[in-house]
Amino acid sequence: MATILVAEDDAHVMRLMSMWLARNGHQVLEATDGLQAKDVIAAGGVDFLVTDINMPHCNGIELAQWLRGEFKSDIPVVMLSARCDQAQIGEQMHQLKVTVHPKPFSPSRLSNEIEQRLEESRNAVEARNVE
Secondary structure (H helix, E strand, C coil): CCEEEEECCCHHHHHHHHHHHHHCCCEEEEECCHHHHHHHHHHCCCCEEEEECCCCCCCHHHHHHHHHCCCCCCCCEEEEECCCCHHHHHHHHHCCCEEEEECCCCHHHHHHHHHHHHHHHHHHHHHHHHC
16 A cells, blocks of 8 residues: 555546545545645655646646655656647656656556556665665
């Protein structure tokens, strides 16, 4: 089980993602904008971030940049986007090790991506602990 933060300003999408993640055994934390997400992350205990790009106060791109830069965290991130410039965003986010998924999204595909990224993260931590 992982603690997953869902940062999403659309209540319907938030409910859908939270339900799927909880159904897969994860603890789900919720934030309705990027600033609230920063506070939750800074409080500690977040293993994974799923964020929308377009949110009030601090968008998903700014949140990912803060997470990797100022906050210096390597927790896995999946970003959801309904924007038409997804290819450009994907290139920009690739540098930050953020996966971009289009909206509308498949909950099962998103869940599979999260499970894969969590496994990769666990393996990386174990490899660092062995060294």
